[in-house]
Amino acid sequence: AELNHDAWVRHLRSVGRDQWPAWANISQVTVVPFYDRAGLIYETLGTLNDALAQEILITFIVVILMVMHLRSSWLIGSMLPLAVLLCFIAMKTFGVDANIVALSGIAIAIGTIVDMGIVISENILRHLDEAPPEVPRLEVIHRAASEVGSAVLTAVATTVISFLPVFAMIGAEGKLFRPLAFTKTFALIGSILIALTVVPAAAHILFCGRISGRKLRAVLFGLIAAAGAALGVYGVTLGSFLITASGAALLLFGLYNIFKQSLPPRFDKA
Structure with a gap:
């Protein structure tokens, strides 16, 4: 006679475990790990995190030494942690895992993040130097940011659009390269949002403050x-x-x- 599995499961659930047969309490399956890559993966992620932090720090130092304008250097350098923070928030929102390839996308986008701030800040400084004293500083900063805002937005948009074929990848290739495309896109979008909203307001405080x-x-x-x-x-x-x-x-x-x-x-x- 064939065993009625549903009736047998209901019977086991209706009685206590002490009344179960001995063979029902003992699993005959043994799982033996033979290749555990968890340690290697965590070590690699830790190395990449350290490299990412050092890259941000070195970029900040280079901006200070090359721009030679302390207020604008401070303003440009502050974009890096803000953009990376927005990128991680977007990764959490859209469920993108922080694996090696994803974090590499952030590292690749750091140079572009700084470029946005440099273009906006330098144009604001030039307009402030050339503007007559009677012109309101807020109006000058708004005109300077608006002048290069469309060009900066176009530059970022072309980079983001170039990653659209990567988002359409499927299979093993999609699993490998899509996280990089997501993180770099998040970092670029975060940088353009900061460059067009935070940088002009912060420039008005730093460059024209009391x-x-x-x-x-x-x-x-x-x-x-x-x-x-x-x-x-x-x-x-x-x-x-x-x-x-x-x-x-x-x-x-x-x-x-x-x-x-x-x-x-x-x-x-x-």
């Missing part, structure tokens, strides 16, 4: 020196020459600009 320029410079350079000292100590702890050298460069850069007015003229020229 805070004394000398006091603001002293505070900002002091923060840079403190960050450089902390970064140098962190680099020594990790044994990383690149992080230690970057921290030392930030520390010296901040201290030099803090005490620049107190230096003798001959030493300052040297």
